[in-house]
Amino acid sequence: MKRIQITPYALLTPAIVVLLAALAYPVGWQFWTSLTKYGLKQQFGQPPEFVGAENYAAVFTNPEIWGVIGRSVAFCLVNAVVTVLIGMGLALLMNAAAKAARLALQVAMLLAWAMPVVAAMTVWLWLFNWHHGVINWLLTQAGVDMTGHNWLEDPLSFYFVATVIVVWMSVPFVAFSIFAGLTQVAPEILEAAEVDGATGWQRFRTIIIPMIRPVLMIVLLLQVIWDLRVFTQIQMLQDAGADYTSTNLLGTFIYRTGVGAGDFGMAAAMSVFVLVLTMLLSAPYVRSLMKEEN
Amino acid sequence: MAAKAKDKMRPGKAAASAAAVVLTLIWVFPVYWMLSSSLLPNTVLTATTPTFFPAGGSLNNFAAVLSSGTFFAALGTSLAVTLIAVFFCLLFAFCAALAISRYHFKGRTSFVLAVLFIQMLPAEGLFIAQYKLLSSAGLLNNVLGLSVLYVAAVIPFTVWMLRGFVAGVPADLEEAAMVDGCSRTGAFFRITFPLLAPGLVASGVYAFLQAWNEFTIALVIMQSEASRTLPLWLRTFIQASATRETDWGQVMAASTLVAVPVIIFFLLVQGRMTSGLVAGAVKG
Structure with missing residues (x-):
């Protein structure tokens, strides 16, 4: 049955039109603007002036921006690795624990996963509140005097709080994905290895790890991509009274440069940088999904 | 893994279950704390000692x-x-x-x-x-x-x-x-x-x-x-x-x-x- 196929293209048209208007056009605009001087004057009607790679040169010679990039990369790597390690630990626990305990852990994970990010942020800010937060109280009870300690004052401790929150929210997805991978490991193989005298660690390293490697790699990659763009958590921690020049990451920096200070040329150059970085990082993930598709 | 016939609670399994319970509590706590605090008046929440069970709570905050x-x-x-x-x-x-x-x-x-x-x-x-x-x-x-x-x-x-x-x-x-x-x-x-x-x-x-x-x-x-x-x-x-x-x-x-x-x-x-x-x- 060979017909001229118009139907599939007609079916795709609405989706493509929306994607072009709301995503492709802005990306194009952004790329063009990143090559122009587009500041407050242009906001009031002056045509943007073409400056070539000047914004990029400015971005990459600005020590403040290198600070932001450095902090973002460090934050993203630490968070991704910690999340995947804890997620894997929890997946192994789910696999090893008795049924009731596993169910409890899974319900807890689902709750944390389901929390809307803004609601989760308000709760964590309340937990870490310096006057009345329960975390300061618990630490003080445990013998570390934290009465009135402001967690958001020092950048390192600011990032520690951000990491706790991001990890708490991200671990469930990782744990469930790895757990799904673990259920594919045939128990017979593990039993055979046990009969042959393999220790728990040996079974883990030589059987389980190689078998869940694809899932591990994908969740690690997704976590890196997602943690690189972290915005809401940082923005709301800053809202709660942290100094933002020392705590900005890529997302909040672009927001403040563009929407805040009106320097759209620079903000666009930074955005293009983030987009390119994300696309490069996404390539292996997209490849793995295409494998499924074909 | 399906339970085997003679699957008595092995020590490994018991330890894993205990750890799972502890982690359950840690992960649930923020959600619990949100619900619990939402039922308590501010005077209780800002007291020196936190209240862990919202006994006698009310829906006043919601109102x-x-x-x-x-x-x-x-x-x-x-x-x-x-x-x-x-x-x-x-x-x-x-x-x-x-x-x-x-x-x-x-x-x-x-x-x-x-x-x-x-x-x-x-x-x-x-x-x-x-x-x-x-x-x-x-x-x-x-x-x-x-x-x-x-x-x-x-x-x-x-x-x-x-x-x-x-x-x-x-x-x-x-x-x-x-x-x-x-x-x-x-x-x-x-x-x-x-x-x-x-x-x-x-x-x-x-x-x-x-x-x-x-x-x-x-x-x-x-x-x-x-x-x-x-x-x-x-x-x-x-x-x-x-x-x-x-x-x-x-x-x-x-x-x-x-x-x-x-x-x-x-x-x-x-x-x-x-x-x-x-x-x-x-x-x-």
Whole structure:
């Protein structure tokens, strides 16, 4: 049955039109603007002036921006690795624990996963509140005097709080994905290895790890991509009274440069940088999904 | 692993179960603390010793939050934006999913590839341009403007999710109905569509959650007080906390109002979402 196929293209048209208007056009605009001087004057009607790679040169010679990039990369790597390690630990626990305990852990994970990010942020800010937060109280009870300690004052401790929150929210997805991978490991193989005298660690390293490697790699990659763009958590921690020049990451920096200070040329150059970085990082993930598709 | 005949509680299993219980408590605690604090008056919450069980709690915080009026305005905006976004996202994504799973045509692979890449685009790398786009179209602080951005943001993953469901309904079924005298459209609406209903519901809930929880784009687009969505409304409580004493009981009541419907919806679709994200990797 060979017909001229118009139907599939007609079916795709609405989706493509929306994607072009709301995503492709802005990306194009952004790329063009990143090559122009587009500041407050242009906001009031002056045509943007073409400056070539000047914004990029400015971005990459600005020590403040290198600070932001450095902090973002460090934050993203630490968070991704910690999340995947804890997620894997929890997946192994789910696999090893008795049924009731596993169910409890899974319900807890689902709750944390389901929390809307803004609601989760308000709760964590309340937990870490310096006057009345329960975390300061618990630490003080445990013998570390934290009465009135402001967690958001020092950048390192600011990032520690951000990491706790991001990890708490991200671990469930990782744990469930790895757990799904673990259920594919045939128990017979593990039993055979046990009969042959393999220790728990040996079974883990030589059987389980190689078998869940694809899932591990994908969740690690997704976590890196997602943690690189972290915005809401940082923005709301800053809202709660942290100094933002020392705590900005890529997302909040672009927001403040563009929407805040009106320097759209620079903000666009930074955005293009983030987009390119994300696309490069996404390539292996997209490849793995295409494998499924074909 | 299935329980073996003589599976007495091995020490390893007992230790794993104990650890799982401890971690359960740690992970649940923030959610519990939100609910518990939402029931307690501020005087109790700011006492030197925290109250761990909200015995004698009341719904006063909820009453205070709901009577302030700003909640319902934000709820209205969120509902409008989300419903418009979900409707068009589902409609457009469903058409696209049909195209890529029922037809082989030139450009199909490129489209799928584009969808997968677009799905990864970070809002943080786009919002400046989207802000300028809507500002030049006069659509800042506008429900329609934000909805269009949400439709575009959610379509890619929805297409990907629906594609799986459509592919799961064998085309043979449709063809069998056509042999029995159904028209192609008739076969589609009588056979395929009902079988796809669960997939459409799951994808719709997914799109709903994405739009309902979205913070970043809303922050940039809906800057005026009158056009706040619920997440932005919730944020104002935190902004105020930096400068003056906060009524945390009310903040937690507000968070609970925002979170509970989301949690319920999320539990409905969770399984399907996870498998969509890592399908390729799990099946290997």
